[in-house]
Amino acid sequence: MKKILGILGGMGPAATADLFAKIVALTDAKSDNDHLQIRIDCDSAIPDRTAAILEGGVDPVPEMLRALRRLEGAGAECIILPCNTAHFFLPQLEAQTSVPFLSMLEVTAAHCRRAYPGKTAAVLATRGTLATGLYDRALEAASVPYLLPDEQERDDLMAVIYRGVKAGAPAGTYRAPLERVVTRLAARGADYFILGCTELPLAVAATGLACPVVDPTRELAKAAILCCGGRVKEG
Numbered sequence: 218m219k220k221i222l223g224i225l226g227g228m229g230p231a232a233t234a235d236l237f238a239k240i241v242a243l244t245d246a247k248s249d250n251d252h253l254q255i256r257i258d259c260d261s262a263i264p265d266r267t268a269a270i271l272e273g274g275v276d277p278v279p280e281m282l283r284a285l286r287r288l289e290g291a292g293a294e295c296i297i298l299p300c301n302t303a304h305f306f307l308p309q310l311e312a313q314t315s316v317p318f319l320s321m322l323e324v325t326a327a328h329c330r331r332a333y334p335g336k337t338a339a340v341l342a343t344r345g346t347l348a349t350g351l352y353d354r355a356l357e358a359a360s361v362p363y364l365l366p367d368e369q370e371r372d373d374l375m376a377v378i379y380r381g382v383k384a385g386a387p388a389g390t391y392r393a394p395l396e397r398v399v400t401r402l403a404a405r406g407a408d409y410f411i412l413g414c415t416e417l418p419l420a421v422a423a424t425g426l427a428c429p430v431v432d433p434t435r436e437l438a439k440a441a442i443l444c445c446g447g448r449v450k451e452g
Contacts, residue, residue, distance in 0.1 A: 219446040222253050223293025223316070225284050227260040228300035229383050232415030232434070236299040239438040245448035253445050256291040258284040266302040267345030278309050285310055295319065295444050297437055299415050301352075302345040322351055324440040325411060325433040326359035338363040338431070339407035341398065342414050343378060344371050352413055364407050370398045374414070382416035388423035395420055399428050 222240075226233030237257060246252050263281055268274030281303070288296060296318050298304060304322055311318055329338055340352045340363055347365060356363045366374060373394035381391030399410060409429035412418045418432045439449050 219253055220294040220444065221292045222255045222441055222445045223288035223291070223296040224255060224257045225260075225281065225288060225296055225298050225310075226257055226300075227263050227284070228266065228298070228303050229416065230259055230261055231382065231419055232299045233257065233259050235415065235419055236297070236434050236438060239435050240441060243435070243438050243450055244442050245450045251447070253442065253447050256288055256293050258287050258291075260284045263303075266300065266305065267343045270302070270305060270345040271348060277303070278306050281306060281310060282313060285314060285316075289314060289316060295441065297321070297441050299434060299437070301413050301415060301433060302343050302349075304351055305345070305349045319437065319440050319444055320355075321433045321437040322355040323358075324436045325413075325431060326352075326355040326361055328436045329356065329361045329411065329431055330359045332431070333361075333409055336362070336408035337406050339399075339402040339410045340365055340413050341374055341410055341417055344375055346413055347371060352411065363411075364402055364405055366398060366402065370401060373398050374417075377420050378414050378416045382419050382423075388420070391420060392424040392426070395424060395426060399426065403428070 224236060244252050260280060264275035264277040266277055269277055293316055296316055301321060307318060338361055377391045377395050409431060411431045412421060413433060415434050418434050421430060442449050
């Protein structure tokens, strides 16, 4: 019996759609009935997580809790968050529900350990995610070596994420800063890149950037399929 999956989304909408598409694409299914039942709450009214963490912006937790209650009411038995920065607030959500969450950060760190043993990751993420040390803790717990962006690189990443993907800008307008970040981190010893914001897999796909990456959205999709009793496609 498969479990019903809940996606607490809207952070942002394109990233939520990307996660859903990856779950469908990665499910080993011979027919419609082999796929998971999925409840998606795409609440774009959830306040910005980075602004809340760094600037004293509106607390996103009340709106996230309302979305959580809607997913509970729809029968969700496992919940995932298609937003890396939102995982900073995950302990507050977990304290308010008996429905288990899957951590995007933990499944990503586990994949890095398996796929790139002894290699050094570079964490590409929002200033909010980087400031909280979310990936630092997850990667250290998995014994994965890593590098973090410097101040200029963080500015470039925020431009890619907020003025690029979230704003719906053409890929050509944010390819240069993304390439600059990757080139600089590679020169400092990065072997591969964790796309630690759910807009970044979209940015890499749109720009055609060629570099070794780990896509946390993809790793979360695979973990969710297995958690809910589905099968993941091989390869």
